Amino acid sequence: MDNAQKEPLQSSLRVQELIYGLKISEVMTKKVFAVTRNCTMRDVQTIMKNNSITGVPVVDSRRVVGIVSMNDIMNALEKGAMDDVVTLWMVGEVQTLAEDMPLSFAISAFNKFSFRRFPVVNKKNELVGIITFRNINMALIRELSRQLREMESLHGGPPERSxxxxxxxxxxxxxxxxxxxxxxxxxxxxxxxxxxxxxxxxxxxxxxxxxxxxxxxxxxxxxxxxxxxxxxxxxxxxxxxxxxxxxxxxxxxxxxxxxxxxxxxxxxxxxxxxxxxxxxxxxxxxxxxxxxxxxxxxxxxxxxxxxxxx
Amino acid sequence: MNISDIQSLAAFTCVQSEYNDAVVAGGYTSDLLSDVMAHAEEGSVLITIQAHKNTVAVASLVGLPAIIVCNNRPVLDDMIDAARAEGIAIFQTPDNQFQTSLLIAQHLAGCPAR
CATH class of the missing domain: 3.30.565.10 (Histidine kinase-like ATPase, C-terminal domain)
Incomplete structure (x- = not known):
């Protein structure tokens, strides 16, 4: 009894494990909007507005070289520099995640860094997706529903044999x-x-x-x-x-x-x-x-x- | 040779006697528990200076019916309790691992040196 109170429920551990068992590639957004070095901050602003997103990676032959976030846009706006190329305002040295990493690594990365999104790359280091906490929440809900359905279908089945x-x-x-x-x-x-x-x-x-x-x-x-x-x-x-x-x-x-x-x-x-x-x-x-x-x-x-x- | 035969040898003090008296199939001498897990044969007696609960856990997982603690290393109560729960015997001896291995080997071979 004591143990049951100290330890989280087995079912919640199982859900966590399921999530951890997923790969980043199964959870990320695959349709990424990215810009090249010669695009302007105004280009990025338009992309953000039209697609309701808050971060746009900058790529050079599919490799991530930087990222522009809403914050960078605001800074450029303030200085009246919206026609500058993105390289002047982007944040370089981007922390990326590999697509075949388990999702648990992404969760650790969100805890460790203050970034709101991570570009996801393949083995060749090419941009293949982007992951935000929203993706993780969606995966959590999806897995929870699947678990629930499984539990429901088991319920009323033959009793578990010892x-x-x-x-x-x-x-x-x-x-x-x-x-x-x-x-x-x-x-x-x-x-x-x-x-x-x-x-x-x-x-x-x-x-x-x-x-x-x-x-x-x-x-x-x-x-x-x-x-x-x-x-x-x-x-x-x-x-x-x-x-x-x-x-x-x-x-x-x-x-x-x-x-x-x-x-x-x-x-x-x-x-x-x-x-x-x-x-x-x-x-x-x-x-x-x-x-x-x-x-x-x-x-x-x-x-x-x-x-x-x- | 049975575990109870070990108990009857003068070199050993039995500190956990509620064991299942099995035949001793062999011996394994090591202080590295991962090494014990990797290489000890089931049914062997473990000769070690590693006296704590983890030793019992490893003995239980691998199927070692007895642990001999050398150099009179102290055996704490939690180790004894764990061994009792698993039916694993624990012996203590002032001898070192080499002397103990020799003694056990001689008895296993049926030619004890007195």
């Missing part, structure tokens, strides 16, 4: 809370064991989830660990609110660790966590951005090929 493998569960983890790091893993381990999953697979899941739990409490500013289980596979995802990993390849190198003395005194920080997760997973993905967060996804198949069982 031997069913289907499970979606989200755990919240806090920085340095070693006390609760491990709770999720042992609950999931028990769940799988009770349903007769082979010990080898249970151990793979336990190792992956425990390492991810420890990473969340030891290295992140807090985050969540979610499990999505069905008869075919177990999907474990970890999302955190930063600080992010500067060099993911280095972090994946066995033996590399940024752990402090205290973490080491807890028996961790040997630089084996992420490599361990990868080793036991059939599919593994990691994404990270400094200041925004880290996302790790590990999938362990339940229906393995026979040749794997040696």
């Amino acid at each position: 031997d069913s493998l289907d499970l979606v569960k989200v755990y919240q983890l806090h920085r340095y809370d070693f006390e609760n790091g491990g709770k999720a893993s042992s609950e999931i381990k028990k769940f799988l064991k009770e349903r007769g999953i082979p010990p080898k697979i249970v151990r793979q899941v336990a190792v992956a989830s425990y390492e991810l739990e420890i990473n969340l409490v030891a290295h992140s500013n807090g985050g969540m660990l979610s499990f999505d289980i069905n008869a075919d596979r177990i999907k474990i995802s970890s999302h955190d609110r930063g600080p992010g990993i500067a060099d993911v390849e280095l972090a994946m190198t066995e033996g590399f660790s940024t752990a402090n003395e205290w973490i080491r005194s807890q028996g961790f920080g040997a630089g084996m966590g992420l490599p361990n997760v990868k080793r036991v997973s059939d599919e593994f993905a990691i994404q990270s951005a400094v200041g925004m967060g880290t996302m790790v996804r590990a999938v362990i198949n339940l229906k393995k090929e026979k040749k794997d069982e040696h």
